[in-house]
Amino acid sequence: GQNIDQPTEMTATEGAIVQINCTYQTSGFNGLFWYQQHAGEAPTFLSYNVLDGLEEKGRFSSFLSRSKGYSYLLLKELQMKDSASYLCAVRDARLTFGKGTKLSVIP
Amino acid sequence: GAVVSQHPSWVICKSGTSVKIECRSLDFQATTMFWYRQFPKQSLMLMATSNEGSKATYEQGVEKDKFLINHASLTLSTLTVTSAHPEDSSFYICSARGDVDYGYTFGSGTRLTVV
Secondary structure, eight states: OEEEEOOSEEEEETTOOEEEEEEEEESOOSOEEEEEEOTTSOOEEEEEEOSSEEEEETTEEEEEETTTTEEEEEEOSOOGGGOEEEEEEEESSSEEEOOOEEEEEEO | OOOEEEEOSEEEEOTTOOEEEEEEESSSOOSEEEEEEEOTTOOOEEEEEEETTSOOEEOTTOOTTTEEEEEEETTEEEEEEOSOOGGGOEEEEEEEEOSSGGGEEEOOOEEEEEO
């Protein structure tokens, strides 16, 4: 089976940096995804890691350590529009999602 | 980029009726389609995986006779919720295996409300 854990909620200030952690225990591993989801909308792709290390993509970066079963999503220069849920998802034969972290960006 | 069109965006139906949700891949061939369900403040839960031309594989606890999935072509998959009940009210999202985003493109979702 698969077990994916991430914090339920986080709050951060506009302009700041926030790190959202994800730990996983899966029977197989073929990559880890981060998605952003606004309420009532479908998820949008943010990043994909299959090898250890940091992937940077503008204001968003994602890190993976396969030996530790750990990933984080780093959001820099936070904007109000970044308020959303952030979903960690692990792929083996299928894509399994964590419960998501609701991020609130405050002025 | 790859686009998956899902409709309807929202639907309200009476208890006991059936509702069909369609997902179309517009500019790529979706050999595999995934159907998810999301209840309020919950994450996406995979319901079933369908491959074009074959029967869908359902996750444990998902009734295959209630949630009928058809994937008759490489660009179209449908989910039919039969004899819908209020507890089936949820957000249903499809995802197609494609060539961008490392393999997954999501539809825009369907909000189903059964009254």
